[in-house]
Amino acid sequence: MAIAAHEETVHGSGHAHPSDLQYVYVALFLGVVTGAEIVLGYRHPNALIIGSLLTLMVIKFATVALWFMHLRFDSLLFRRFFLTGILLAAGVYIAIMMTAFQFFGNDTTSVPLNKIPPPARITR
Amino acid sequence: MTDTIVHAPIPDQSEGHHTSTGLSNEKLAMWAFLGSECLLFGGLISVFLIYRNKPVGVGPKVSQIYDIPFTSVSSFVLLMSSLTMVLALAGIQRGDHRRARIWILTTAALGATFVAGQVYEFTSFVREGLGYTTNLQSSAFYTLTGFHGVHVTIGIIMLLSLYTLSLRGNLPTEKAETVEIVGLYWHFVDVVWILIFTVVYLIHP
Amino acid sequence: MTTTGGKLWFGVSTLAFFAAWAFALGSDFEWFGAFVLGTISAGAFLLGLVSVATGDGDVAATADPAAAEVPARRSLPAFWPPLAAFGAGLSLIGLASHGALLYAGLGVLALVFLEWLVQGWAERATGDHEHNRKLRNQLMFPLEVPVVAALGVAFIVLSFSRVLLALPKNGSVIAAIGLALVVLSLATLISFKPTAASSVLTAVVVLGAVALLAGGIVGLVHGERHIEKHDAEHKSEHVANAEETHP
Amino acid sequence: MALTEERPLLELTAGDDEVRQPLGSFRRPTSTTGWRSWITTVDHKRIGILYGATALTFFAIGGLEALLIRAQLAQPNGQVLSPERYNQAFTMHGTTMVFLVIMPMLAAFANYLIPLQIGARDVAFPRLNALSFWIFLFGGLFLYSGAVLDQIADNGWFNYAPNSGVLYSPGHGIDFWTLGLQIAGIASLLGAVNLIVTCINMRAPGMTLMRMPIFTWMALVAQFLLLFAIPVITVALFLLMFDRLFGGNFFVVQKGADPLMWQHLFWIFGHPEVYILVLPAFGIVSEVIPVFARKPLFGYPFMVFSGIAIGFMGWGVWAHHMFASGAGPVTVAAFSLSTMFIAVPTGVKIFNWIGTLWGGKLQFTTAMCFAIALVSQFTIGGLSGVTHSISPSDWQQTDTYYIVAHFHYVLFGGSVFGIFAGFYFWWPKVFGRCLDEKIGKIHFFTWLIGFNLTFGPMHVLGLQGQPRRTATYADGMGWNLMNLLSSIGAFTIGVGFLIFIFNVVKSRNNVVTDPDPWDARTLEWATSSPPPAHNFDISPTVSSLDEWWHRKYELGDDHKLHRREHPESFTAATPPENIHLPSPSYWPLIIAAGLPFIGWGLIYSYWLAGFGGLLTFVGIYGLVLEPSVDPDAGHHGHADTHDTHEPEPAAVVAGAAEAEEDADQ
Structure with missing residues (x-):
């Protein structure tokens, strides 16, 4: 699974964490990206807009994970654990959307909703 | 017989590394847990996305009543709370407990602002006619965002507990890792909101 | 006495x-x-x-x-x-x-x-005050710490959401960002003032809590702003059409 | 009223318990014997035994349910059970066997063996380990508490929507099922995190990953599967719970919901779950076979990597449970292929076992018999599994007894045989007493015959078209004989279980003298049987795979293996004094005891849920704030190198708060 056959090296405490100011810069960057996202969000959604929104989302995600969650500096093992989770989640759930629900195509509900009788009232 | 055995000196004994990899057990556990959480939130997000594409029988669509400006502010607040969280950690790692406390408290306050915003959002959505049971989308929406909100709330409770511990002197610099682990949880919750904000709020058909 | x-x-x-x-x-x-x-x-x-x-x-x-x-x-x-x-x-x-x-x-x-x-x-419990204190804490901290923390969260969330609900739509946006900025800048100020006594922090927190409580009560008394209800299917179609031009 | 009664200062003398622990204060538990020591224990070995004992109890219950089913089906138009009761019987049988028997049984082995096999003092988080067990126990009790109120789930262990909705299942049975499994899920998740960290971080010096015993490896892969699969079922259960208790619409077809949503979520969990159930059993037989074939495991690295490959590929095959649901040609084709591919690493394992047996000096002990039975019976189950991967044939088999035959060959012929191989193999290690070999053989052959008699005919019945989950069948369908045989087989298995229990009781007097009676290979046999609380008097240093074997045997000048006179053991003449073990604690029990109240509260009254929530929350904080090693416990000296250290508060709060939240929603 996430751990490969070889051992992780012992991480020293010597690696330099960023200074407070650097963290502030990272946060400012995140703020700017969020601003860009909001502006894009007001556009009529087409493939390009959606694509750039998703890209910005990934950038933000990665920035927080790498800087604030220290994945940049910490052991590779942590990164593998997290990535395994993310990739598995992305894999199985995108597979559901694609295969079963044809999420990226048209809607699959064939019966118009108003044709289905309302559920009987259940009292317990 | 055992007293004749001479064991080779164990290299990682001296430097305070107790573990085979030199990584802290607690941090590793937290990362494993976060990996697991990915599948939890992934499931809720995909259920919402799938059900959002379905027609609603009753009530408004969620996307009709989004208050994007307000949600943007909420996202900004949560993002900034990640900054303050990391500053708190940097503080306690330097042994600067005063700053660490200030930033922990700030993070908790920002988190609470976010949750307050969510309560406001939910209330106004309900007033607009989108109750939890109204339609498919509403159930999925409230469950997803509510679940995230509960995570934030638990995070705040942990932060306030840390604050109390720190005030009582039970959070010395050696235990900075406790703050780091709570921080990991906090950032994770933030990262999930980054996903939700884009995928649920900004991109809608 | x-x-x-x-x-x-x-x-x-x-x-x-x-x-x-x-x-x-x-x-x-x-x-x-x-x-x-x-x-x-x-x-x-x-x-x-x-x-x-x-x-x-x-x-x-x-x-x-x-x-x-x-x-x-x-x-x-x-x-x-x-x-x-x-x-x-x-x-x-x-x-x-x-x-x-x-x-x-x-x-x-x-x-x-x-x-x-x-x-x-x-x-x-015993003649040793220090030990008594420890005993008490050992018994009561597990209850006190989470309950106090949860009450703290509930306090902020309930008060501030009342304020947001009472304000007009744009006002709540401004209030939320305002609160966040006030909290952030106060925290920055205090953190850059190493000489400031811890009582300053306490005072700020207490003042903030009182202000929040007052705001919450005012918001509660004022009541929620009028929020229009989207109800019927035809109306949602109407809004859906409007969405073509406005997100 | 004298509010300020004065008392003279008592003179404090060190160690004067009378003074330091006055009346009414909670004393930290210190006992090492008696019931109190068991409910407060944080020792991984005791927790393993607790898991095993609980799982065996549930095995008896689930077995009785199976016998009810078979009694009903022994003859056409059976009258033993009403259709409602029949539905409840097969639902609870499946749920019990999967969640309350095999999973905890494997957790028992993993808990007991992993720290011993990797040379650790305990797991990474001993108190969290105790918490996992108690949560599991209370989850199981909660699940069965519905039976007391006659609210029993009756929808099958997969609980398909929309049949599980309030509309079609108006009672509370499904609510008990949903909440009970969520509680049990928390236990599995915490256990998985704990054991993963243990395997990665707590290994003895020199114990590299590729020197880890194969059981530890397979259990580790299974823990990873749990780690990532439990949240998926949690989502599904959570949504179902919201549907049923709070009027959500997730599986309400009338509101436009898609019932396939449940099936997908359930089987994304469900298929990795299959490997969770079987991989550790594979690990067990991979330990047993080399010992009794007097040969090292053939192709150890292949075994490891095929286990990992199974773990990964197990995520890509779930839709083969849904071929008949109209998933579409592309989906069916893709999942057919991936299902065929997953047979490859499984086949690798089978060939490796055969390779280990080949040319070995085989000793047919009971453990070995069970292990070989696993290899053969599981292969039958695996092959019938491959027939499902071909979707046209799957369409014929879906919902017939053929499927029942298949998964019983895999789970009984695979997991349960593996587990019993483990029982016979490690019983002397755990209890210092041997199970009787002669009775064991009788047990084995009763089971082998009974098992094949029960599930073999089901293949035929399935192909003849007898449907699953149907309370009766008409006379004259040609199913009578096979059903009768199958029922006879089921009762034979029941008799076999009684023989096993008899063997267990009888083993009291069968004390072993040699701590290593099988001349085994791995580290757990290098300490006394049963092991001391701290596992090894001397921390092991590892230099090879099968470390204990290499310490016992050396290659002589004549190029033959010689047993060393005194192999380097890890037991000292005088027990060491400087080992700090975490102190026992009441808190795990308290945390877990709150969870069923949350469940009952969500179903019946929120006040109860509030009480349960408070109990759990207080318990979590109590556990976190309590120092893991009791400062008053009277340990002296400095910490040992392999001192197990405890979770920092945050990790536990986060983990347990999560648990809380899962149950609280």
């Missing part, structure tokens, strides 16, 4: 007094409830006087001052009596007005009862 017992009765008296007024105003001067609360207030005041006069009936305290040579039990400042009175008052008001207040009051009473009991026990 006001004794511990005296504090309790005076607290009850004060709270009952205010409760009587609150009840009277809230129930449009329904006399019976206000009369009962007023009587409680007066009775508690009398009992308080008796309690002070007799020094809580403590024989040792009045009889032999020389006996004070015995090392005094170090009591923590007991704010339980006024709090108990507050809880009692709250539940009385709740009884007359709103169920939630009753439950809140009963909750406060139960908590005070528990805390007082444990403190009373712990203070004479």
Whole structure:
């Protein structure tokens, strides 16, 4: 699974964490990206807009994970654990959307909703 | 017989590394847990996305009543709370407990602002006619965002507990890792909101 | 000197007094409830006087001052009596007005009862004050820390969401960003002032809490702003069409 | 009233318990014997035994349910159970066997063996370990508490929507099922995190990953599967719970919901779950076979990597449970292929076992018999599994007894045989007493015959078209004989279980003298049987795979193996004094005890849920704030190198708060 056959090296405490100011810069960057996202969000959604929104989302995600969650500096093992989770989640759930629900195509509900009788009232 | 055995000196004994990899057990556990959480939130997000594409029988669509400006502010607040969280950690790692406390408290306050915003959002959505049971989308929406909100709330409770511990002197610099682990949880919750904000709020058909 | 017992009765008296007024105003001067609360207030005041006069009936305290040579039990400042009175008052008001207040009051009473009991026990558990304190904390921290933290979250969230709901739509956006910026800049300021005493931080937090509480109450009294209801299917189609031009 | 009663200062003398622990204060538990020591224990070995005992109890219950089913089906138009009761019986049978028997049984082995096999003092988080067990136990009790109120789930262990909705299942049975499994899920998740960290971080010096015993490896892969699969079922259960308790619409078809949503979520969990159930059993037989074949495991690295490959590929095959649901040609084709591929690493394992047996000096002990039975019976189950991957044939088999036959060959012939191989193999290690070999053989053959008699005919019945989950069948369908045989087989298995219990009781007097009676290979046999609380008097240093074997045998000048006179053991003449073990604690029990109240509260009254929530929350904080090693416990000296250290508060709060939240929603 996430751990490969070889051992992780012992991480020293010597690696330099960023200074407070650097963290502030990272946060400012995140703020700017969020601003860009909001502006894009007001556009009529087409493939390009959606694509750039998703890209910005990934950038933000990665920035927080790498800087604030220290994945940049910490052991590779942590990164593998997290990535395994993310990739598995992305894999199985995108597979559901694609295969079963044809999420990226048209809607699959064939019966118009108003044709289905309302559920009987259940009292317990 | 055992007293004749001479064991080779164990290299990682001296430097305070107790573990085979030199990584802290607690941090590793937290990362494993976060990996697991990915599948939890992934499931809720995909259920919402799938059900959002379905027609609603009753009530408004969620996307009709989004208050994007307000949600943007909420996202900004949560993002900034990640900054303050990391500053708190940097503080306690330097042994600067005063700053660490200030930033922990700030993070908790920002988190609470976010949750307050969510309560406001939910209330106004309900007033607009989108109750939890109204339609498919509403159930999925409230469950997803509510679940995230509960995570934030638990995070705040942990932060306030840390604050109390720190005030009582039970959070010395050696235990900075406790703050780091709570921080990991906090950032994770933030990262999930980054996903939700884009995928649920900004991109809608 | 006001004794511990005296504090309790005076607290009850004060709270009952205010409760009587609150009840009277809230129930449009329904006399019976206000009369009962007023009587409680007066009775508690009398009992308080008796309690002070007799020094809580403590024989040792009045009889032999020389006996004070015995090392005094170090009591923590007991704010339980006024709090108990507050809880009692709250539940009385709740009884007359709103169920939630009753439950809140009963909750406060139960908590005070528990805390007082444990403190009373712990203070004479052993002869070692330090050890007593440890025992008490060991027993009560698991309850206190999460409950206090949860109450803190609930306090901020409920108060501030009332404010947001009362404000107009754009106002709530501004209020939210405003609060966040105020919190951030205050924190930055304090963190850059290493000389600032910890009392400054406490003062800021207390002031903020009071402001938030006031805002929450004002918001509650003002009521929510009018929010238009989207209901029918045809209307949602109408809005869907409008969405083509506006996100 | 004298509110200020004075008491003279008592003179404090060190160690004067009378003074330091006055009346009414909670004393930290210190006992090492008696019931109190068991409910407060944080020792991984005791927790393993607790898991095993609980799982065996549930095994008896689930077995009785199976016998009810078979009694009903022994003859056409059976009258033993009403259709409602029949539905409840097969639902609870499946749920019990999967969640309350095999999973905890494997957790028992993993808990007991992993720290011993990797040379650790305990797991990474001993108190969290105790918490996992208690949560599991209370989850199981909660699940069965519905039976007391006659609210029993009756929808099958997969609980398909929309049949599980309020409309079609108006009672509370499904609510008990949903909440009970969520509680049990918390236990599995915490256990998985704990064991993963243990395997990665707590290994003895020199114990590299590729020197880890194969059981530890397979259990580790299974823990990873749990780690990532539990949240998926949690989502599904959570949504179902919201549907049923709070009027959500997730599986309400009338509101436009898609019932396939449940099936997907359930089987994304469900298929990795299959490997969770079987991989550790594979690990067990991979330990047993080399010992009794007197040969090292053939192709150890292949075994490891095929286990990992199974773990990964197990995520890509779930839709083969849904071929008949109209998933579409592309989906069916893709999942057919991936299902065929997953047979490859499984086949690798089977060939490796055969390779280990080949040319070995085989000793047919009971453990070995069970292990070989696993290899053969699981292969039958695996092959019938491959027939499902071909979707046209799957369409014929879906919802027939063929499927029942298949998964019983895999789970009984695979997991349960593996587990019993483990019982016979490690019983002397755990209890210092041997199970009787002669009775064991009788047990084994009763089971082998009974098992094949029960599930073999089901293949035929399935192909003849007898549907699953149907309370009766008409006479004259040609199913009578096979059903009768199958029922006879089921009762034979029941008799076999009684023989096993008899063997267990009888083993009291069968004390072993040699701590290593099988001349085994791995580290757990290098300490006394049963092991001391701290596992090894001397911390092991590892230099090879099968470390204990290499310490016992050396290659002589004549190029033959010689047993060393005194192999380097890890037991000292005088027990070491400087080992700090975490102190026992009441808190795990308290945390877990709150969870069923939350469940009952959500179903019946929120006040109860509030009480349960408070109990759990207080318990979590109590556990976190309590120092893991009791400062008053009277340990002296400095910490040992392999001192197990405890979770920092945050990790536990986060983990347990999560648990709380899962249950609280």
